[in-house]
Amino acid sequence: MMKDLFSLLKRGNRSALAAATVNAVISIIKGIAFFFTGNVAMFAETMHSLGDTANQFFVFIGSALSKKAPTKRFPNGFGRLVNLVLLGAVLIVGIMAYETIVEGYHHILHPAESTGFLISVGVLAISVILESFVLFKAMKETLHDVGVEAKGLGIIHQSIRHVGKAKPATKLVFLEDSVATGGGLLALMAVIISHYTPYHHAEGLASIIIGILMFFVVGKTFLDNAAGVLGEADEFMQNKIGALVLEDPEVKDLPEITVLKEGDEFHVELMVEVDPSISVAQADDIKDRLEEKILKEKGVADVIVEFDEDDHVNSWDNRLKN
Missing domain, CATH: 1.20.1510.10 (Cation efflux protein transmembrane domain)
Structure with missing residues (x-):
């Protein structure tokens, strides 16, 4: 003890x-x-x-x-x-x-x-x-x-x-x-x-x-x-991680992202839009890539990635404008 x-x-x-x-x-x-x-x-x-x-x-x-x-x-x-x-x-x-x-x-x-x-x-x-x-x-x-x-x-x-x-x-x-x-x-x-x-x-x-x-x-x-x-959302980290996620060529959009700050740690939850025709294996590869990249950011403790099909509406750009 x-x-x-x-x-x-x-x-x-x-x-x-x-x-x-x-x-x-x-x-x-x-x-x-x-x-x-x-x-x-x-x-x-x-x-x-x-x-x-x-x-x-x-x-x-x-x-x-x-x-x-x-x-x-x-x-x-x-x-x-x-x-x-x-x-x-x-x-x-x-x-x-x-x-x-x-x-x-x-x-x-x-x-x-x-x-x-x-x-x-x-x-x-x-x-x-x-x-x-x-x-x-x-x-x-x-x-x-x-x-x-x-x-x-x-x-x-x-x-x-x-x-x-x-x-x-x-x-x-x-x-x-x-x-x-x-x-x-x-x-x-x-x-x-x-x-x-x-x-x-x-x-x-x-x-x-x-x-x-x-x-x-x-x-x-x-x-x-x-x-x-x-439980405070950290807007700076949300924007930073959002930009990292959109660097992935297979991510079409990022309609939802939450970065919750607890003490010295960040807990990340996000939903990404991808091509609906990709296989489960391809989606799993995207998930692994995103998690690996986000977890390298200082203070990030865990990442949850969800998927949705691309609706061809650019939610991320509209979110930044608002």
């Missing part, structure tokens, strides 16, 4: 595990700094990092368990488990976001100058560097998920462009660490402003903005994974 569990964990999302590990270290450092300085912006960043740690750890576990093979009780597999885990994980971030906003609001009402300026600046600067490192790894993981190659600064541009097509776990890590890096910079600016000017409200304001950003992550993650739990 334990051997099977460890085997599954090895298949978990690595960017989520790396992010959880780094954020755990960061949250401890920030927590210690908050204890000694009482800095409200540091409190917000501590809560942010703790939320990210818990969230990303659950993401890693969920992405690993979703790879479990189908059983008699669950013949469709566990692909949607990662979506369910992420729905639960966002509750943690939501609670911490609320606490962050409340603490910032109290600081605005009763502003006070924080101590330990150098400690706060040093810890936040190190945190931003570490968060940036994790974010860059998430960017590269995003490109790996979608099969896009890029180098140098192109990694940043291409990952932002394609993040919507990445696996749910990778997308969440990308989103959280983007917010974490931006939040760290915001907190750093607030600490500097509060130290060098009389405007001590800056730390409270930064805390509220960081909390709002955390709620943005909660909302985005909830909507994406609620759709995943229900």
Whole structure:
């Protein structure tokens, strides 16, 4: 049993595990700094990092368990488990976001100058560097998920462009660490402003903005994974696979195609129109060719191919126009 569990964990999302590990270290450092300085912006960043740690750890576990093979009780597999885990994980971030906003609001009402300026600046600067490192790894993981190659600064541009097509776990890590890096910079600016000017409200304001950003992550993650739990059709993959199918010279048309995304996997069902005069053996050859070609696409778990006779009406072109 334990051997099977460890085997599954090895298949978990690595960017989520790396992010959880780094954020755990960061949250401890920030927590210690908050204890000694009482800095409200540091409190917000501590809560942010703790939320990210818990969230990303659950993401890693969920992405690993979703790879479990189908059983008699669950013949469709566990692909949607990662979506369910992420729905639960966002509750943690939501609670911490609320606490962050409340603490910032109290600081605005009763502003006070924080101590330990150098400690706060040093810890936040190190945190931003570490968060940036994790974010860059998430960017590269995003490109790996979608099969896009890029180098140098192109990694940043291409990952932002394609993040919507990445696996749910990778997308969440990308989103959280983007917010974490931006939040760290915001907190750093607030600490500097509060130290060098009389405007001590800056730390409270930064805390509220960081909390709002955390709620943005909660909302985005909830909507994406609620759709995943229900079973979401992936239009990009539908069009991609549809184009592959129509490359076969014996396929006349493609009136129906469904690509259902469950966790990190795609389940493909399609109906193709062929010449009604072909033999069963020829139809079986077409089916084998199509299945082999489609299963080579990244993330495709299974394919169901059905046949119908050619009605000489181009359904695929009309579907794309609509």
